[in-house]
Amino acid sequence: xxxxxxxxxxxxxxxxxxxxxxxxxxxxxxxxxxxxxxxxxxxxxxxxxxxxxxxxxxxxxxxxxxxxxxxxxxxxxxxxxxxxxxxxxxxxxxxxxxxxxxxxxxxxxxxxxxxxxxxxxxxxxxxxxxxxxxxxxxxxxxxxxxxxxxxxxxxxxxxxxxxxxxxxxxxxxxxxxxxxxxxxxxxxxxxxxxxxxxxxxxxxxxxxxxxxxxxxxxxxxxxxxxxxxxxxxxxxxxx
Amino acid sequence: xxxxxxxxxxxxxxxxxxxxxxxxxxxxxxxxxxxxxxxxxxxxxxxxxxxxxxxxxxxxxxxxxxxxxxxxxxxxxxxxxxxxxxxxxxxxxxxxxxxxxxxxxxxxxxxxxxxxxxxxxxxxxxxxxxxxxxxxxxxxxxxxxxxxxxxxxxxxxxxxxxxxxxxxxxxxxxxxxxxxxxxxxxxxxxxxxxxxxxxxxxxxxxxxxxxxxxxxxxxxxxxxxxxxxxxxxxxxxxxxxxxxxxxxxxxxxxxxxxxxxxxxxxxxxxxxxxxxxxxxxxxxxxxxxxxxxxxxxxxxxxxxxxxxxxxxxxxxxxxxxxxxxxxxxxxxxxxxxxxxxxxxxxxxxxxxxxxxxxxxxxxxxxxxxxxxxxxxxxxxxxxxxxxxxxxxxxxxxxxxxxxxxxxxxxxxxxxxxxxxxxxxxxxxxxxxxxxxxxxxxxxxxxxxxxxxxxxxxxxxxxxxxxxxxxxxxxxxxxxxxxxxxxxxxxxxxxxxxxxxxxxxxxxxxxxxxxxxxxxxxxxxxxxxxxxxxxxxxxxxxxxxxxxxxxxxxxxxxxxxxxxxxxxxxxxxxxxxxxxxxxxxxxxxxxxxxxxxxxxxxxxxxxxxxxxxxxxxxxxxxxxxxxxxxxxxxxxxxxxxxxxxxxxxxxxxxxxxxxxxxxxxxxxxxxxxxxxxxxxxxxxxxxxxxxxxxxxxxxxxxxxxxxxxxxxxxxxxxxxxxxxxxxxxxxxxxxxxxxxxxxxxxxx
Numbered sequence: 011x012x013x014x015x016x017x018x019x020x021x022x023x024x025x026x027x028x029x030x031x032x033x034x035x036x037x038x039x040x041x042x043x044x045x046x047x048x049x050x051x052x053x054x055x056x057x058x059x060x061x062x063x064x065x066x067x068x069x070x071x072x073x074x075x076x077x078x079x080x081x082x083x084x085x086x087x088x089x090x091x092x093x094x095x096x097x098x099x100x101x102x103x104x105x106x107x108x109x110x111x112x113x114x115x116x117x118x119x120x121x122x123x124x125x126x127x128x129x130x131x132x133x134x135x136x137x138x139x140x141x142x143x144x145x146x147x148x149x150x151x152x153x154x155x156x157x158x159x160x161x162x163x164x165x166x167x168x169x170x171x172x173x174x175x176x177x178x179x180x181x182x183x184x185x186x187x188x189x190x191x192x193x194x195x196x197x198x199x200x201x202x203x204x205x206x207x208x209x210x211x212x213x214x215x216x217x218x219x220x221x222x223x224x225x226x227x228x229x230x231x232x233x234x235x236x237x238x239x240x241x242x243x244x245x246x247x248x249x
Numbered sequence: 250x251x252x253x254x255x256x257x258x259x260x261x262x263x264x265x266x267x268x269x270x271x272x273x274x275x276x277x278x279x280x281x282x283x284x285x286x287x288x289x290x291x292x293x294x295x296x297x298x299x300x301x302x303x304x305x306x307x308x309x310x311x312x313x314x315x316x317x318x319x320x321x322x323x324x325x326x327x328x329x330x331x332x333x334x335x336x337x338x339x340x341x342x343x344x345x346x347x348x349x350x351x352x353x354x355x356x357x358x359x360x361x362x363x364x365x366x367x368x369x370x371x372x373x374x375x376x377x378x379x380x381x382x383x384x385x386x387x388x389x390x391x392x393x394x395x396x397x398x399x400x401x402x403x404x405x406x407x408x409x410x411x412x413x414x415x416x417x418x419x420x421x422x423x424x425x426x427x428x429x430x431x432x433x434x435x436x437x438x439x440x441x442x443x444x445x446x447x448x449x450x451x452x453x454x455x456x457x458x459x460x461x462x463x464x465x466x467x468x469x470x471x472x473x474x475x476x477x478x479x480x481x482x483x484x485x486x487x488x489x490x491x492x493x494x495x496x497x498x499x500x501x502x503x504x505x506x507x508x509x510x511x512x513x514x515x516x517x518x519x520x521x522x523x524x525x526x527x528x529x530x531x532x533x534x535x536x537x538x539x540x541x542x543x544x545x546x547x548x549x550x551x552x553x554x555x556x557x558x559x560x561x562x563x564x565x566x567x568x569x570x571x572x573x574x575x576x577x578x579x580x581x582x583x584x585x586x587x588x589x590x591x592x593x594x595x596x597x598x599x600x601x602x603x604x605x606x607x608x609x610x611x612x613x614x615x616x617x618x619x620x621x622x623x624x625x626x627x628x629x630x631x632x633x634x635x636x637x638x639x640x641x642x643x644x645x646x647x648x649x650x651x652x653x654x655x656x657x658x659x660x661x662x663x664x665x666x667x668x669x670x671x672x673x674x675x676x677x678x679x680x681x682x683x684x685x686x687x688x689x690x691x692x693x694x695x696x697x698x699x700x701x702x703x704x705x706x707x708x709x710x711x712x713x714x715x716x717x718x719x720x721x722x723x724x725x726x727x728x729x730x731x732x733x734x735x736x737x738x739x740x741x742x743x744x745x746x747x748x749x750x751x752x753x754x755x756x757x758x759x760x761x762x763x764x765x766x767x768x769x770x771x772x773x774x775x776x777x778x779x780x781x782x783x784x785x786x787x788x789x790x791x792x793x794x795x796x797x798x799x800x801x802x803x804x805x806x807x808x809x810x811x812x813x814x815x816x817x818x819x820x821x822x823x824x825x826x827x828x829x830x831x832x833x834x835x836x837x838x839x840x841x842x843x844x845x846x847x848x849x850x851x852x853x854x855x856x857x858x859x860x861x862x863x864x865x866x867x868x869x870x871x872x873x874x875x876x877x878x879x880x881x882x883x884x885x886x887x888x889x890x891x892x893x894x895x896x897x898x899x900x901x902x903x904x905x906x907x908x909x910x911x912x913x914x915x916x917x918x919x920x921x922x923x924x925x926x927x928x929x930x931x932x933x934x935x936x937x938x939x940x941x942x943x944x945x946x947x948x949x950x951x952x953x954x955x956x957x958x959x960x961x962x963x964x965x966x967x968x969x970x971x972x973x974x975x976x977x978x979x980x981x982x983x984x985x986x987x988x989x990x991x992x993x994x995x996x
Contacts, residue, residue: 032477084490091783091803094824101805101821104855108818110810112625112795114385118768118811119627120777125814126776127738135773151667 020045055079312824335764409451411444412460414526419467421517427884429510431546435553436514436534438468439502442479443533446498450485458483463494471866471887492804492819493556493845496824501535503558507543511536537561551900551958552864556824556845560861565860565898567852574835578886579634617896621839624853627795633751639678643984650922652936655968656988660932661696662975663993664673670993672746672757673979679989681769683755685743690765691736691757700730703772736767737773745788754811756797758785766801766811780807780816786828791836797851798839799826806841808853821849822858831872840881842869848883850895862893864900873914873923880941884911889926894938902940905962906969908934915980917988922967924988926977932990934967 018024024041056071058079063071091097112119120126313336322327383791418440419502422433441464448457478494488494488815506514517528530536539562552559614620629637659792663670663684672685681701682694702725704710713723748755753789754775755767764778783802790797793834796817800806806827807816825844838859839851848869851858859862867886874881878902881893888909892902909928916923916937923937975992982988 031481046830057921088490089782090490090492093273093492094804094821095805097805097821099820101856104816104819109625109854110813112627112810120766120775121812121814193582242275 262782305681338974408456428543432506432510432543435504443529451684454483493825503535503561505537505559508538508540510543527944536780555847555863555868559863561960566860570619570897572615573878588646624792628859646985648986650917657990661991666993671742671744673991674748675753675981676747677750679983685744685746689739694733701734702730704770744786747790750789750794756788758788758799762786787830791832793836800830800841802826818856829872833874834878840872842872844868860898871911872913875916876920882914884914886910903958912978914981916981918986924980925995926980928976936965940965
């Protein structure tokens with residue numbers, strides 16, 4: 011085992027600092043981590059100080075710039091928790107309100123939806139399908155969002171479901187997804203596409219199914235789009 | 250009076266904050282916090298501070314004095330004269346107030362405070378005036394509270410004399426009677442720290458260093474860590490960011506001294522001209538005087554060690570409802586099993602007689618138990634009732650433990666965790682384990698052969714037959730069943746984990762400052778509760794569900810409910826991080842252990858601190874309530890387990906044996922055995938029945954808080970079980986009293 015002949019001076023200084031602070035047991039990697047941190051911190055401060063000194067139109071960086079840089083960085087990264095009397099005051103105010111009564115059980119007790127993480131946080135781009143019988147139809151970009159949802163279902167509309175991946179019209183996509191996909195809820199589906207039927211499942215799951223549909227059933231949707239809306243059970247089986 | 254950080258607002262804030270102390274008759278408060286009791290104990294010499302008639306005149310006077318002092322410092326003597334004449338200030342008042350040095354006892358207190366006022370007001374004045382060099386560095390402070398706090402040190406004696414004063418006091422205390430010496434020696438540590446910090450604040454670095462070197466060795470050994478932190482603090486700037494130290498300054502260090510000893514000390518200090526020490530004692534120490542025998546060294550040692558001294562007598566006097574809530578009577582369902590059929594009568598509370606029966610035979614309210622409606626609790630759902638029935642059935646099969654029948658221990662070792670396992674929890678029925686890791690994941694395992702299943706996707710749910718009997722089985726997805734599931738979401742190591750009692754939810758708290766609620770039905774994250782902006786060290790669900798608590802680096806513990814995105818209660822009072830939070834079995838109280846070496850018990854209804862327990866010499870990492878709710882056990886880095894009587898508010902036992910930090914404590918289901926797990930790779934079992942039986946709580950003990958601890962740790966130790974280099978970080982008794990332990994194998 012070849013021990014290094016000399017430990018670099020910086021590392022020696024760091025070891026000395028650790029010793030002065032009373033830390034006697036530490037893993038050897040700690041020195042490296044401390045050195046990295048030191049380097050990063052010092053260079054950040056010095057860079058900030060350079061910016062401040064050029065802003066003040068000084069030719070050199072002097073102590074005031076460094077002090078300002080340190081102070082700004084402290085306020086940003088190395089914040090400390092609020093002081094005690096502030097906490098006591100806040101606590102006093104908060105603790106004055108009585109505990110709220112609990113409503114009888116109406117499902118999982120969660121905060122209002124906007125504070126939960128249960129909403130979908132993504133939109134899917136549909137994949138461009140390669141082989142499609144009625145390819146001519148694809149090129150008709152039924153993009154207009156509002157139009158899709160309000161217009162009664164027409165055959166052409168259904169056809170453009172999987173084809174054009176215009177992500178800029180997400181609503182249209184999802185609306186179209188609904189028409190293709192959710193047969194069970196669409197007792198009245200043939201009439202309207204805007205049947206955003208009261209989907210009882212979480213939206214995230216819908217997304218998944220969409221992917222499935224467009225991935226695997228793309229071909230189906232093209233030719234059967236006409237029939238699809240009228241015949242729910244077929245679609246049902248397809249899934 | 251919230252501490253608003255910002256440039257322009259500061260000056261006004263400072264003014265407001267300074268106005269309050271000046272109107273305080275006592276004149277001793279250094280922070281303008283209304284909520285804290287500020288008055289000295291009746292025993293101390295009530296300092297006749299300057300009595301101000303109205304706030305306005307006091308404030309104006311302060312301002313004037315500040316300006317005068319400023320002018321004086323800059324040698325603008327003519328302006329001084331003119332201003333004084335016009336303002337009509339009497340000569341002697343100015344000299345009197347303007348002095349920084351120690352004068353006579355009474356006035357220095359006022360002088361010190363005014364000195365503090367003038368310093369901060371000076372800074373305000375200089376900030377307003379452009380281009381004037383401020384004599385103090387207070388302008389650079391952007392936190393008004395900080396300068397308020399630090400300005401407490403503007404009064405200064407001659408720095409060279411500090412060492413003289415201190416050694417003088419030392420000599421005096423060494424010459425008093427033995428019985429008084431132990432008590433008066435308590436004064437050394439806080440005095441030393443405060444004097445050192447004064448020197449540092451007033452920029453006498455060299456004197457501070459030599460003072461430290463000379464006297465730090467005399468302090469008690471258990472203050473070693475604090476002293477080491479202090480030794481690195483040599484300039485005033487160092488003091489600024491250290492919240493714990495600032496809190497130490499503003500809060501009064503509580504000492505409990507008998508009247509006789511106190512009289513001795515007071516007489517001595519007032520005879521001499523050592524008023525510097527007297528000033529510090531009055532400003533920073535709260536001397537809780539009691540009548541009675543002075544305490545012995547061992548008694549004092551047992552109770553001291555915390556960052557705020559001990560607890561005042563009246564801090565532990567309020568009534569605590571430590572009894573258990575009455576269990577609801579549950580109508581057993583019609584599909585009873587065989588055991589039920591044995592009992593002829595169909596009464597709901599039938600089971601084999603046990604000591605603390607669930608369906609209580611006593612109809613009347615336990616006087617020590619809270620009422621059912623003291624805090625709102627969720628009502629029982631049908632599934633909860635089924636759980637309770639299961640619980641009752643299991644508890645009939647429970648083994649009674651005792652010194653002769655020790656529990657078997659089943660140890661779950663986490664392999665390949667690479668020191669990343671930071672938190673573990675078991676469900677109450679011991680069917681699931683969750684582990685929180687430093688790589689910010691949470692993993693859930695099934696302990697039983699039954700795999701983990703999540704609910705089917707929405708589309709699949711439509712396909713199932715909703716009318717079938719086993720619909721609850723059918724909604725589970727068999728295809729993705731697995732032994733373990735991983736939950737991703739946190740962005741920092743997960744330090745606290747807790748299952749909900751109904752096994753539907755899992756809570757995890759992390760270094761990223763959030764607490765996440767995960768659903769164990771879908772294995773996804775439902776809510777992120779943001780409130781702590783700093784690492785959250787521990788979290789726990791209430792035993793009744795719905796509420797949970799969390800404690801973190803910001804020195805507060807918070808009470809949340811799952812359907813509120815903001816905390817319901819904030820428990821503020823600790824001087825350092827809150828490292829451990831536990832609910833009382835009746836969910837009405839919360840215990841928090843902290844790095845300031847104290848344990849506090851909080852009332853959920855109004856957020857008040859009802860008990861303060863001091864005695865540990867290191868940060869507390871483990872807390873456990875006994876199943877009957879009367880006692881609390883705590884473990885800390887000093888390797889001792891301390892037992893506390895909640896009702897009386899005193900320490901009743903000390904269990905020595907572990908050599909390293911104790912990370913987990915758990916009472917057995919009936920409270921007969923206490924198990925403790927520690928970093929020294931052992932699990933130790935203690936006879937808690939015996940430890941609590943031997944109590945002799947006579948009135949004297951209760952009122953004065955004297956404790957007579959027996960040194961019977963050896964007798965109480967029932968067994969030590971060593972693991973193969975695996976620190977024990979979690980303990981859990983199953984419903985049948987089998988002990989489960991968990992830790993990460995650390996070769």
